[in-house]
Amino acid sequence: MSASKRQLNRLLGTSFAMLLATTLGGLAQVAERGADVENPAGLVEVSLGDWGVKTALAKDLSVGIADVPLTVAVPAALAADVCPVSGEDLEQQEVISPTRTCAAKSLTDGLRDEVRKQVQPQ
Structure with a gap:
């Protein structure tokens, strides 16, 4: 695998990890706020x-x-x-x-x- 392909894969992997962490963190905050609203x-x-x-x-x-x-x-x-x-x-x-x-x-x-x-x- 060429160096540029490895860099691209690393960049995509890092971007996906950041997106996943942001999304899951946001969902956790929504669930926590929802619990407060309901009870x-x-x-x-x-x-x-x-x-x-x-x-x-x-x-x-x-x-x-x-x-x-x-x-x-x-x-x-x-x-x-x-x-x-x-x-x-x-x-x-x-x-x-x-x-x-x-x-x-x-x-x-x-x-x-x-x-x-x-x-x-x-």
Whole structure:
């Protein structure tokens, strides 16, 4: 291969590498900004489908079972308290998707307060 061909190949390779790095960097920034727009507070969607949790909430809040929402958005620390997942698991979900989810299996005062805000707005 001639010297000029080697120089051309090197130049093309370098240009392609720079283009690829710029494009991937831009995509990463877009994805990061998108996550902030979709869930700026970093809340977790907690499912309230567990029958024990749902009926206890309805009783405690003096509402019908149908009035208890299917999900409630809560801070990650509260979600880790009521769901059978660790805070680390919830953090890992955030890497994959801005919407983190779990299913409540226990009831705390914090969860009760968050549901109350939805069921009985002031």
